[in-house]
Amino acid sequence: MNxxxxxxxxxxxxxxxxxxxxGPRDQLAWLGERELDTESVVEELELLCRVAEGLAERGAFEPENLHGLRAIGRRLGEIDAACRVGLWANALATDPTWDEIRPLARQFLRTTLGDWRQPLPRPVRPHTGDH
Incomplete structure (x- = not known):
């Protein structure tokens, strides 16, 4: 990494x-009261999958680590517009796509970090517009 x-x-x-x-229960608990749009989540993830290619070129990821991210990116790209509407919490509970992405993410983490079980990121506080 440079x-x-x-x-x-x-x-x-x-x-x-x-x-x-x-798992979905932990994902929903992480979300809590946050209202993330599925479309925004998909776009963020697709961007990260594309950016990872450049990161690998600069040594931030090993090239063999990218197989999992490429698979996640392909699967995300297959989500049609109708399934991108609404809250991500609802999509996690109803859209089987997220169940298909879960093992891809686990494989990427196993390849990259040695184990998929990692601490969940700290949730970002919702933006309230107050300063």
Missing amino acids: HLGDAHLRAWTLRWTTLLAD
Whole structure:
């Protein structure tokens, strides 16, 4: 890794992948009262999957680590527009796509970190507009 930004993007990718790898009950508990739009989550994850290619070129990920992220990116790209509407909490509970992504995320973490069981990222506080 030769850029401070690369370390941040690597950590962000690992945090999101850890969340994807965990079970639905833990994912919903992590979400709590947060209202994340499925479309926003999918776009963020697709971006991280694409950015990881450049990170691997700069040594932040090993090239063999990318197989899992590429598979996640492909699966995310197959989610149609109708399934991207609404809250992610609802999609986690009703859309089997997230059950298909979970083992891909677990494999990526096993390949990258040796185990898929990682601490969940600290939830980000919802933006209230207050300063």
